[in-house]
Amino acid sequence: MSRETVLHKVRTALGRSAGQPLDQPPPVRLRIPVVELEARVASFCTRIESLAGKTHAARSTEDALEYAAGIIAGRTAVASNAPILRECGITALPGVRTGIINRDELRALCATAAVGITGADYALADTGTLVLLSSQQEARMISLLPPVYIAIVKRECLLTGLDELLTVLPRPAEQTSSMVLITGPSRTADIEQILVRGVHGPGEIHVVVV
Amino acid sequence: MSTLFDEKIHETLADPKLQLAIYKATGRLVEERRKAIEPDICPDYQELRTQANAVKRHTIEHLDYYLEEFARNLEAHGGKAIFCRDAEEVSDFVLSLAKERGAELIVKSKSMTTEEIDLNERLEHHHLESVETDLGEYIIQLAHERPYHIVAPALHKTREQVADLLTDKLGVPRETVIEKQTMIARAVLREKFLAADIGISGANFLVADSGAVVLVENEGNARLTTSAPKIHIAVAGIEKLIPRAQDLAVFLKLLGRSATGQWLTVYTSFLSGPRRKNEIDGPEEFYVVLLDNGRTKVLADREKRQSLYCIRCGACLNHCPVYRKIGGHSFPWVYSGPIGAILTPQFLGVRHEPGLPFASSLCGACAEVCPVKIDIPQILLDLRSEVKKAETREGTNRLERLAFRVWAWVMRHPRIYEIAGMAAAALAPSRDSGWVRSVPVSAGPLRAWLSQRDLPPAAPKSFRQMWRDR
Numbered sequence: 111m112s113r114e115t116v117l118h119k120v121r122t123a124l125g126r127s128a129g130q131p132l133d134q135p136p137p138v139r140l141r142i143p144v145v146e147l148e149a150r151v152a153s154f155c156t157r158i159e160s161l162a163g164k165t166h167a168a169r170s171t172e173d174a175l176e177y178a179a180g181i182i183a184g185r186t187a188v189a190s191n192a193p194i195l196r197e198c199g200i201t202a203l204p205g206v207r208t209g210i211i212n213r214d215e216l217r218a219l220c221a222t223a224a225v226g227i228t229g230a231d232y233a234l235a236d237t238g239t240l241v242l243l244s245s246q247q248e249a250r251m252i253s254l255l256p257p258v259y260i261a262i263v264k265r266e267c268l269l270t271g272l273d274e275l276l277t278v279l280p281r282p283a284e285q286t287s288s289m290v291l292i293t294g295p296s297r298t299a300d301i302e303q304i305l306v307r308g309v310h311g312p313g314e315i316h317v318v319v320v
Numbered sequence: 321m322s323t324l325f326d327e328k329i330h331e332t333l334a335d336p337k338l339q340l341a342i343y344k345a346t347g348r349l350v351e352e353r354r355k356a357i358e359p360d361i362c363p364d365y366q367e368l369r370t371q372a373n374a375v376k377r378h379t380i381e382h383l384d385y386y387l388e389e390f391a392r393n394l395e396a397h398g399g400k401a402i403f404c405r406d407a408e409e410v411s412d413f414v415l416s417l418a419k420e421r422g423a424e425l426i427v428k429s430k431s432m433t434t435e436e437i438d439l440n441e442r443l444e445h446h447h448l449e450s451v452e453t454d455l456g457e458y459i460i461q462l463a464h465e466r467p468y469h470i471v472a473p474a475l476h477k478t479r480e481q482v483a484d485l486l487t488d489k490l491g492v493p494r495e496t497v498i499e500k501q502t503m504i505a506r507a508v509l510r511e512k513f514l515a516a517d518i519g520i521s522g523a524n525f526l527v528a529d530s531g532a533v534v535l536v537e538n539e540g541n542a543r544l545t546t547s548a549p550k551i552h553i554a555v556a557g558i559e560k561l562i563p564r565a566q567d568l569a570v571f572l573k574l575l576g577r578s579a580t581g582q583w584l585t586v587y588t589s590f591l592s593g594p595r596r597k598n599e600i601d602g603p604e605e606f607y608v609v610l611l612d613n614g615r616t617k618v619l620a621d622r623e624k625r626q627s628l629y630c631i632r633c634g635a636c637l638n639h640c641p642v643y644r645k646i647g648g649h650s651f652p653w654v655y656s657g658p659i660g661a662i663l664t665p666q667f668l669g670v671r672h673e674p675g676l677p678f679a680s681s682l683c684g685a686c687a688e689v690c691p692v693k694i695d696i697p698q699i700l701l702d703l704r705s706e707v708k709k710a711e712t713r714e715g716t717n718r719l720e721r722l723a724f725r726v727w728a729w730v731m732r733h734p735r736i737y738e739i740a741g742m743a744a745a746a747l748a749p750s751r752d753s754g755w756v757r758s759v760p761v762s763a764g765p766l767r768a769w770l771s772q773r774d775l776p777p778a779a780p781k782s783f784r785q786m787w788r789d790r
Contacts, residue, residue, distance in 0.1 A: 113401070113403040116403040120383050120387065123619035124381065135564075136378055139371045140566060210600070217601065221510075244595070244596075244600075246598045246600065250602055254547070272569050279565075280564075280565060282565060282592075283393070283397060283531060286592075286596065287602055287606075288547070289589075290587060290590070291587065293583075296539055296587075300455040300459065301456075301498045301502070303344070303345050306499050306502040308506075309539045309541075310509065310510075310540035310541045
């Protein structure tokens with residue numbers, strides 16, 4: 111429609127001509143501290159808990175399964191197709207639906223389920239953030255529609271922070287249409303600055319580090 | 321200053337409940353930000369600001385290049401870039417797309433850009449239902465108001481007012497507990513999300529090297545808006561570009577901290593194109609509207625184009641002694657506070673509200689807290705000079721010009737100055753103590769100026785006299 115008009119107005123305003131080359135942009139600023147794995151796990155858990163999320167450092171897959179089963183407690187749950195959930199045996203728990211690849215079916219299920227369960231592609235230790243890339247394994251709705259959310263994170267996925275994530279994944283769009291960073295439960299303070307959790311997304315979040 | 325601007329200011333000042341609400345909310349945001357940038361928590365805060373300013377400057381100076389790069393990469397991922405000159409082109413695009421796809425219901429996540437072009441009203445005019453889903457935006461949509469604050473749109477509403485609104489508009493029993501009010505909104509909006517045909521979002525950043533839209537939020541409504549419906553349209557001003565995904569390491573840290581004191585907001589979405597073949601959910605169609613609507617006019621001014629660096633964090637509002645007294649609705653346009661005071665005259669013309677650039681003490685707090693280092697006080701001064709030049713051209717400030725000419729003449733003639741000083745001292749009503757509260761000329765054109773100021777009494781002897789007598 112107005113592509114050429116708008117671009118022409120921009121060039122005129124800047125005194126540039128079409129196709130004029132670029133000056134060197136300022137170099138990217140990324141700082142990655144050296145932090146031992148144990149310290150990363152500790153910081154990650156502390157941050158999530160400071161945001162009223164729950165964490166569990168699991169000693170084994172069995173331990174992770176036991177913790178998750180306790181949260182699900184027989185309620186209806188939707189699990190993503192992440193291999194880690196199968197490895198832990200979570201997908202075999204009663205009440206847990208998994209393996210869904212149809213968009214509408216998944217959405218309907220997520221809209222009624224009590225619990226959503228996913229893996230995580232990465233996690234950021236300094237902010238307590240989960241990083242999920244949309245794929246065949248991970249759908250967008252599971253971490254979003256059910257009121258309770260459980261994420262199972264492998265220890266080796268723990269990065270120091272955002273700077274390391276963007277070093278490992280300099281162009282996320284090459285891999286996925288959607289990368290989402292999740293830092294704590296959904297919240298709002300729009301009425302009188304009073305904090306309320308679970309406004310649109312899950313108000314309860316549990317993160318298990320395996 | 322227009323009468324309307326003046327009236328709104330006095331209305332706000334006369335409402336003690338509103339005064340307290342503004343004071344508390346902005347005060348809390350100031351405190352949260354302060355804690356989040358403390359040196360032991362964010363040691364490189366100042367370096368981040370310097371980098372953000374450098375990146376924004378570079379991007380804005382080469383905006384045509386990055387717009388083209390963005391559009392190219394977006395389209396490589398199956399999305400479409402829609403360039404629009406103004407509000408009408410945006411609503412025409414949305415309306416024709418909705419018509420083609422048979423869409424009736426639109427869900428919206430918070431976007432100042434769509435507020436700027438009154439998109440909801442334009443769509444509703446054509447019988448499309450367009451529902452705001454951010455809790456604060458939903459409340460003000462029910463109340464038919466505009467946002468009170470860039471990041472806290474319903475800052476001025478009390479729980480009682482929200483209770484009345486929900487009862488009036490939704491027919492639910494009156495509920496004054498905030499948690500329960502939130503859950504009522506959640507239930508209503510959940511239905512809308514699942515039924516909506518189109519989701520419209522704004523954009524916090526547009527990433528050129530990825531063709532991606534980045535959205536930050538706390539509620540999850542932006543994720544739902546951009547993922548649940550089959551069509552996602554992001555509406556963004558052309559100035560939202562940053563060159564590289566890696567630049568987000570700087571901007572995301574600054575935005576959350578400056579806005580609400582969060583190290584990162586609850587959700588950050590990095591979205592590029594519709595869902596890919598192997599993905600389970602996400603939209604089937606993905607459009608990014610790149611809106612001019614006056615931005616190229618701002619861009620043409622070499623000094624003031626830095627106004628376009630703004631990332632809409634709202635920190636300048638929270639720290640502004642003027643905003644904290646007069647509130648968001650006194651400002652003549654959707655953008656309020658210091659950033660509104662520099663954007664409004666540049667977008668709508670300096671004559672739209674000539675009093676606006678003058679409604680500032682130039683204390684400089686806004687520039688000090690701005691995460692991208694926009695020199696707001698300097699731009700206010702430039703705009704003041706433009707207002708005066710426009711008035712001179714139109715001949716509307718003859719009296720003021722005459723007064724200053726007389727003043728300048730007196731100042732150049734020491735004898736006249738001395739006589740004038742003696743005359744003023746003789747005429748002044750009180751010379752013994754305290755301040756002069758009623759000045760004889762206070763009924764004239766200086767009324768507004770003097771109503772806020774007391775004058776010091778004239779000294780018994782002028783400096784010149786004391787110098788001669790020494």
